[in-house]
Amino acid sequence: MTPLAFIVSLPVRAYRRIFSPFVGHNCRYQPTCSAYALEALEKHGGIKGTWLTLRRIGRCHPLGGMGYDPVPEPKSTPFPPKKPSEENSDA
Numbered sequence: 001m002t003p004l005a006f007i008v009s010l011p012v013r014a015y016r017r018i019f020s021p022f023v024g025h026n027c028r029y030q031p032t033c034s035a036y037a038l039e040a041l042e043k044h045g046g047i048k049g050t051w052l053t054l055r056r057i058g059r060c061h062p063l064g065g066m067g068y069d070p071v072p073e074p075k076s077t078p079f080p081p082k083k084p085s086e087e088n089s090d091a
Contacts, residue, residue: 004046012037012053028066033057039071 001009016034027033036056041049052071059065 001042002045005041005049008046008050009041028060029069043074
């Protein structure tokens with residue numbers, strides 16, 4: 001987890017420890033929003049993970065959907081990094 005993602009995850013972890021037991025277990029989606037947030041931060045880093053989490057929370061309302069909603073997999077980079085042997089051959 002990146003340092004920014006770790007800092008952003010602290011309020012989520014606090015929510016899970018302090019408030020989640022009192023809110024109840026009646027989530028519309030699986031995994032729960034807090035589990036989704038931690039996984040999104042782990043896979044995508046602080047900025048994109050926060051954006052994905054906010055979008056997920058925005059979908060969680062009485063007229064929204066329900067069911068299984070996994071964190072999307074990170075997209076691969078369009079240009080794979082060069083191998084060290086390829087970098088030396090360009091010179």
